[in-house]
Amino acid sequence: xxxxxxxxxxxxxxxxxxxxxxxxxxxxxxxxxxxxxxxxxxxxxxxxxxxxxxxxxxxxxxxxxxxxxxxxxxxxxxxxxxxxxxxxxxxxxxxxxxxxxxxxxxxxxxxxxxxxxxxxxxxxxxxxxxxxxxxxxxxxxxxxxxxxxxxxxxxxxxxxxxxxxxxxxxxxxxxxxxxxxxxxxxxxxxxxxxxxxxxxxxxxxxxxxxxxxxxxxxxxxxxxxxxxxxxxxxxxxxxxxxxxxxxxxxxxxxxxxxxxxxxxx
Amino acid sequence: xxxxxxxxxxxxxxxxxxxxxxxxxxxxxxxxxxxxxxxxxxxxxxxxxxxxxxxxxxxxxxxxxxxxxxxxxxxxxxxxxxxxxxxxxxxxxxxxxxxxxxxxxxxxxxxxxxxxxxxxxxxxxxxxxxxxxxxxxxxxxxxxxxxxxxxxxxxxxxxxxxxxxxxxxxxxxxxxxxxxxxxxxxxxxxxxxxxxxxxxxxxxxxxxxxxxxxxxxxxxxxxxxxxxxxxxxxxxxxxxxxxxxxxxxxxxxxxxxxxxxxxxxxxxxxxxxxxxxxxxxxxxxxxxxxxxxxxxxxxxxxxxxxxxxxxxxxxxxxxxxxxxxxxxxxxxxxxxxxxxxxxxxxxxxxxxxxxxxxxxxxxxxxxxxxxxxxxxxxxxxxxxxxxxxxxxxxxxxxxxxxxxxxxxxxxxxxxxxxxxxxxxxxxxxxxxxxxxxxxxxxxxxxxxxxx
Numbered sequence: 001x002x003x004x005x006x007x008x009x010x011x012x013x014x015x016x017x018x019x020x021x022x023x024x025x026x027x028x029x030x031x032x033x034x035x036x037x038x039x040x041x042x043x044x045x046x047x048x049x050x051x052x053x054x055x056x057x058x059x060x061x062x063x064x065x066x067x068x069x070x071x072x073x074x075x076x077x078x079x080x081x082x083x084x085x086x087x088x089x090x091x092x093x094x095x096x097x098x099x100x101x102x103x104x105x106x107x108x109x110x111x112x113x114x115x116x117x118x119x120x121x122x123x124x125x126x127x128x129x130x131x132x133x134x135x136x137x138x139x140x141x142x143x144x145x146x147x148x149x150x151x152x153x154x155x156x157x158x159x160x161x162x163x164x165x166x167x168x169x170x171x172x173x174x175x176x177x178x179x180x181x182x183x184x185x186x187x188x189x190x191x192x193x194x195x196x197x198x199x200x201x202x203x204x205x206x207x208x209x210x211x212x213x214x215x216x217x218x219x220x221x222x223x224x225x226x227x228x229x230x231x232x233x234x235x236x237x238x239x240x241x242x243x244x245x246x247x248x249x250x251x252x253x254x255x256x257x258x259x260x261x262x263x264x265x
Numbered sequence: 266x267x268x269x270x271x272x273x274x275x276x277x278x279x280x281x282x283x284x285x286x287x288x289x290x291x292x293x294x295x296x297x298x299x300x301x302x303x304x305x306x307x308x309x310x311x312x313x314x315x316x317x318x319x320x321x322x323x324x325x326x327x328x329x330x331x332x333x334x335x336x337x338x339x340x341x342x343x344x345x346x347x348x349x350x351x352x353x354x355x356x357x358x359x360x361x362x363x364x365x366x367x368x369x370x371x372x373x374x375x376x377x378x379x380x381x382x383x384x385x386x387x388x389x390x391x392x393x394x395x396x397x398x399x400x401x402x403x404x405x406x407x408x409x410x411x412x413x414x415x416x417x418x419x420x421x422x423x424x425x426x427x428x429x430x431x432x433x434x435x436x437x438x439x440x441x442x443x444x445x446x447x448x449x450x451x452x453x454x455x456x457x458x459x460x461x462x463x464x465x466x467x468x469x470x471x472x473x474x475x476x477x478x479x480x481x482x483x484x485x486x487x488x489x490x491x492x493x494x495x496x497x498x499x500x501x502x503x504x505x506x507x508x509x510x511x512x513x514x515x516x517x518x519x520x521x522x523x524x525x526x527x528x529x530x531x532x533x534x535x536x537x538x539x540x541x542x543x544x545x546x547x548x549x550x551x552x553x554x555x556x557x558x559x560x561x562x563x564x565x566x567x568x569x570x571x572x573x574x575x576x577x578x579x580x581x582x583x584x585x586x587x588x589x590x591x592x593x594x595x596x597x598x599x600x601x602x603x604x605x606x607x608x609x610x611x612x613x614x615x616x617x618x619x620x621x622x623x624x625x626x627x628x629x630x631x632x633x634x635x636x637x638x639x640x641x642x643x644x645x646x647x648x649x650x651x652x653x654x655x656x657x658x659x660x661x662x663x664x665x666x667x668x669x670x671x672x673x674x675x676x677x678x679x680x681x682x683x684x685x686x687x688x689x690x691x692x693x694x695x696x697x698x699x700x701x702x703x704x705x706x707x708x709x710x711x712x713x714x715x716x
Binding site for chain 1: 524592594596597598599600601602604608612613617
């Protein structure tokens with residue numbers, strides 16, 4: 001049923017990138033995340049799965065403090081990136097987000113040229129000292145997002161004119177252009193057709209060489225295909241976390257089993 | 266929900282043909298066509314009124330754009346204009362318009378006699394009813410500008426008196442002149458002859474568009490140009506103040522301000538301010554800008570400040586709507602690549618909201634341009650703008666009027682000649698408003714982006 005053979009389930013490194021301890025998230029009165037403890041490894045694709053409203057996206061957004069933009073959202077507990085607490089008072093979320101890039105559910109390129117979309121991050125972070133350097137970053141990012149060949153002749157065309165799958169890969173190129181250490185993806189394929197999805201999934205596997213990738217997905221098949229580690233969230237709790245083949249073939253918790261066999265969710 | 270049947274209505278449907286309409290469908294179709302007819306009627310009535318309005322304005326106002334002129338050769342008599350014969354400008358300037366008036370009238374009388382026109386008038390003074398009181402001033406200005414022309418005969422294209430103009434435009438009727446002190450039936454006969462001789466002609470009236478208002482006795486000379494300058498300087502003040510203040514306030518309220526009771530209060534107040542009668546802003550301006558800050562009365566600067574107060578809510582509301590319309594995915598995308606809040610607003614949100622902001626601003630300006638009531642209280646209505654401002658500072662600080670105020674002023678005057686000018690002024694004002702709205706539409710079309 002699950003295409004687990006395809007996944008590159010070999011561990012290259014076991015460095016811990018993100019470490020969350022007793023994380024609680026509240027939306028006003030609503031207790032959205034309950035006491036989550038998890039350690040995410042470097043150069044690994046970690047998938048967050050679970051039924052709608054289980055808190056997987058909320059937890060993902062805690063990792064680059066995108067939740068800060070929501071007034072009523074309160075985060076408790078510690079989230080350490082390379083041993084540093086990202087919710088420390090001295091941390092500027094802007095700096096954090098340069099290190100922890102994000103790709104969103106709906107492709108959201110800026111209504112500017114393809115080139116400007118990718119060059120925007122490097123520009124505001126001062127990553128390029130000359131036009132030539134910027135050109136290089138743009139090309140490298142577009143190649144990294146496996147879209148270079150499709151757009152290299154029309155870098156001045158608006159990014160919004162691309163197809164859905166191309167737009168999403170452009171957004172990935174934009175995210176990796178700032179040279180982040182972690183890439184967060186919030187259901188990156190939910191607005192894409194199967195062919196575009198396959199392209200993006202292939203890309204995610206490539207990205208693992210350079211980044212630590214965290215992906216939220218509704219599709220269990222996708223989680224099985226692209227990830228090495230899987231975390232199952234249910235009603236705000238992290239129910240089970242482990243090696244992807246383990247989770248899909250031999251889950252420990254019965255809720256996980258119910259979900260992956262389609263009885264809940 | 267009128268077609269909802271109650272439970273006891275339900276009867277098992279009889280076999281019916283699709284080709285015949287049942288009673289229920291017929292009734293629904295009837296209701297639908299009635300509603301369509303009502304809607305069409307409403308639109309039709311609206312269009313009809315618009316058409317009536319436009320034809321009335323154009324038919325009443327178009328006359329203001331043509332004016333009757335008299336071509337008169339005037340002998341610039343050195344004996345009268347420069348008695349010393351030294352061509353000294355100071356001496357020439359001593360001769361007032363009273364000195365020039367007889368020369369003009371003499372010229373006209375001679376012209377009449379040369380053309381062999383049969384007329385009972387033998388004295389040049391009797392020609393006075395035909396020529397505008399402004400004619401002597403025009404000749405004087407010419408002589409002061411060209412003193413070397415003294416002693417020559419120069420042909421001037423002078424304004425005809427407003428009664429003559431009215432006669433040619435069918436405003437002054439022969440049966441009315443019996444009780445009119447300014448003109449007689451014989452004068453009208455003479456005018457008919459002069460028209461035949463090609464001496465009296467109607468022409469396009471540039472000075473209506475560029476000129477200043479004139480006193481009540483010379484309607485033919487009055488123009489809206491100076492009031493236009495007043496409106497221009499006011500709009501400059503409004504634009505320079507309300508656009509930056511309004512946009513800054515909107516960005517803060519929409520993007521940065523926390524959601525709490527205080528910002529809610531501000532929001533409600535801004536919406537309410539947009540509905541405050543404009544005359545209230547006028548009296549506020551009078552109290553604050555003139556009585557407290559001692560800014561000059563009737564000055565476009567004060568008018569602009571008052572209209573700024575009035576325009577701000579409009580601009581803030583439309584700017585906030587434009588900012589709200591930018592999808593939050595754009596903000597998230599910017600924040601996601603590590604842009605700061607301000608960068609996300611200024612690099613992405615604001616450029617996308619710009620067409621909406623500009624449209625709102627132009628609509629606000631157009632509204633301010635047509636506003637009369639607040640000007641009433643700061644002394645810009647009723648002031649006769651007789652001289653154009655001679656510089657930028659004087660444009661802001663010197664007493665002036667504004668286009669709608671000038672129109673109101675003309676509509677108020679007794680001489681029917683001003684009636685025509687009031688309509689003409691309305692045509693010009695409407696043209697301005699139309700232009701501004703067209704610009705707003707073009708900006709919106711041109712820069713609107715889809716995502």
